Amino acid sequence: MKILVVDDSALMRHTITDILSDLxxxxxxTSRDGVDALHKLNSWQPDVITLDMNMPNMDGMTCLSHIMSERPTPVIVISSLTEEGALVTLEALYLGAVDYVCKPGGTVCNGLHELEHTIKSKVLNAVTSKVTPTSIDASPHSEPLPPAKPVKPGTAAMVNRRGLTIIGVSTGGPGCVERLARQIPTDYPQPVIVCQHMPESFTEAFAKRLDKVLDIPVHEISGATELKAGQLYICKGDRDCIVTERNGKIVALPTPLDNRFTWHPSVAKLVESAHRSLRADGLICVMMTGLGDDGAEEMAKVAQDRGIVLAQEPHSCVVDSMPKSLIKRCPSVTTAPPEELGRLLYHRAKSFPSEVSYGVN
Structure with missing residues (x-):
């Protein structure tokens, strides 16, 4: 396994090399800037690259764009947890980076060894991932949806009773989620919650980006939030999220991290709470690209109780572990690439009854 470590800091190059040397x-x-990295991309042909974003001569974003066009290779972005770092990293994920590692400190971080297990596992997973430079344009072979019809004033409460759509996603998610969400029209009859494994600063940036490019409003769930049809909600990072029913309304609540679960925000906890509060006949669940099996068992239970469950086609995933975990438990689940999932969601949601009962029998 050939690993190229790209960073302008000699300390960072040494630290990352030391961490990965026993794989x-x-x-x-190693390379100290993007220019040298591109030379080694073609002459040495690495299997995976760790890439700093802030470098002289050629910055990480420019280097990444060349990698994706010249010789697509799995790239793990090394970034900071600052707001600026989150925005840059999110753009890198859209451009085709497979994953990212957040430095616990500044640009040069002496504490990177604290993330040794994370860095090693992400490099190993990246080697087998599918590198697909993101194209947000819809597939030219897809049939367009009917024109969206605005929701009439005064009908929101009635439409909300149609239930809830939950999307669980992890590695490779931002671009895939956007491709799906671009197919959701303004008259979509359910609220949509996206549970994406990301830290807090990243989910905020993700929500802001989606709100700019989608036809439907997008919000980050930062407090108790009434969920409204035809709107999309992003679970806040660094905590979990549950769904409950209050006076006939669907409400999402951020909660402290639940140690029962490995990944956060936890898809499993979100689906579990929605299943309990809304029952399966009020749920549409979608499992998308990602590492692990977060939410697979819970979505399979929704399917067993006759809820609607869909999965991203594994071949279209950056990392296919999450959808494959669901398919293993629920072999009959319908699969499709992101754009088609958006179309399926619209037509499945439209088939729901106008009222959905809440609570446990």
Whole structure:
């Protein structure tokens, strides 16, 4: 396994090399800027690249764009947790980066060894991931949806009783979610919650980006939030989220991290709470690209109780573990690439009855 470590800091290059050096079969070379990285991209042909964003001569974003066009290779972005770092990293994920590692400190971080397990596992997973530079344009072979019809004033409460759509997603998610969400029209009859594994500063940036490019409003769930039809909600990072019913309305609540679950925000906890509060006949669940099996068991239970469950086609995923985990438990689940999932959601949601009962029998 050939690993190229790209960073303008000699300390960072040494630290990352030291962390990765004991991976089985690891061959490691380093570059101090994007220019040298592109030379080694073609001459040495690495299997995976760790890439800093702030470098002289050629910055990480420019370097990444060349990598994706010249020789698409799995790239893990090394970024900071600052607001600026979150925005840059999100753009890198849209451009085709597979994953990211957040430095616990500043640009040069002496505490990177604290993330040794995370860095190693992400590099190993990246090697087998599918590198697909993101194209947000809809597939030219897809049939367009009927024109969206605005929701008439005064009908929101009635439409909300149609239930809730939950999307669970992790590695490779931002671009895939956007491709799906671009197919959701303004008259979509349910609220949509996206549970994306990301830290807090990243989910805020993700919500802001989607709100700019989608036809439907997008919000980050930062407090108790009434969920309204035809709107999309992003679970806030660094905590979990549950759904409950209050006076006939669907409400989402951020909660402290639940140690029962490995990934956060937890898709499993979100689906579990929605299933309990709304029952399966009020749910549409979608499992998208990602590492692990977060939410697979809970979505399978929704399917068993005759809720609607869909999954992203594994071949279209950056990392297919999450949808495959669902398919293993629920072999009959319908699968499709992101754009088609958006179309399926619209037509499945339209088939729901105008009222959905809440609570446990």
């Amino acid at each position: 089985p079969g690891a061959e490691i070379q």
